[in-house]
Amino acid sequence: MAYYLRFLRTQHNATGETVGKIVRRSKSTVSRFESGEYRLGEAECEALDRAWNTGRLFSILLHYARIGHDPNWLQQYKEQEAQACLIKTWQSNLVPGLLQTPDYARAGLRAGGVKDVDAAVEERMARQAILEREDPPTLLVLLAESLLELPCGGPAVMKAQLARILELSERPNIGVRVVPKAAGHHPGLDGPFMLLTLETTDVAYVEAPGGGRLVSSASQVRSFGLRYDRIGQHALPENSSRELITRIMETM
Template sequence: MEILDDRWDTGGHFTTLLFYAQRGHEPNWFRQHLGVESEALVIKVYEALAVPGLLQLPEYARALIAESGAVNVDERVAERMSRQALLTREPPPLLWALLTENVLDWPVGGPQVMRKQLAYLLEVSELPNVGIRVVPRVAGAHYGMNGSFKVMTGPAGDVAYTESPGGGRLVPSPTEVQRYVMRYDRIGQKALPVDQSRDLIEHVMEAMSEHLRLAKEQS
């Protein structure tokens, strides 16, 4: 951009455009991300606060979307559920999910919905192409505390997608994507193995069940 500005004497026009393009939000990025996701062969997702969209039940998705202030809740829920068809296509992509313990015990939609969601995580984790690991709270500070993201590997190579309030950002640059791959691996170093992750999910489910039992007795 600096070379173009110098060659054409633009007064810094292209350099300014680049500055805002790198910091701005492209409204179509989420749609572009869905297109990359649908063709991905491997999807590595890290979620710090919520169950990944590809693993959400309708009730859980509805609770999240409704609280976001969306007006077209039914449409958004249906769209999110339709994305999950790729997990059972032939051949299905590999989906590796890293979740923090916060994702498990934050009762989105209430304890009953959350317990059902956790049971679904256990169910879907039995698919041969799905792996779910949990970063326990006792792990302390880790590389994932800066926010959720995913790395998708498809025919065109690796692409990352980062989430933020008001929209996300698609990251096609190989150099920058490698940083996300490194972050994912570093987070994984703090995560529990698959079997221990399942044990933790079951433990949280039992706590939810006890909460529901006590609430029923008091009502």
């Protein structure tokens, strides 16, 4: 997609500024589209297809990009996470990175076969700086009870991790709710995902082994938002969630 954007822009003798007017983005953003640093979304693809009469080339490329997994999506997700004013996440396997302790992160990264574990832990902890800003994002977290019981790194590491979740859940901008095992089947069993609200757009990130998928289509993002709300219908209230986390921590 980056290649064809650059190729067709050249064929049409268009500048980055001209393309920016077509897709309603800045010249610098167009440059990032062409370098592959940023990914074209549905609105940009449709605008380019109309302006250049491509036969839906960009829309077709976007379709195939969406059904694949790309490790580079994660880097773009991290950049957008740092800019988000609202972050919603559903996690069924691991504590989300923004809530992890260094020891918990280290245990998970080591188990995942990461080569430079120390560097990866440092990077993950650096992402948590957004929670310490003067204007931190609102973070709403739904967690499966089963992941809280899994002693990742051992009982002591997990006990400290649960204590960290309880500590952060008391902040006014952070909400943590637990979906109990008694809920049975619910929409969250399909897997974890994150929703980000930025100043001008909403995106979703779907995790997958070895990569992931960043979703920018408005209709698809809405569907993930609906799924998040439906999972939330099975979650305990915040106070009851804290009580459950405390009980699990006491057994560690």
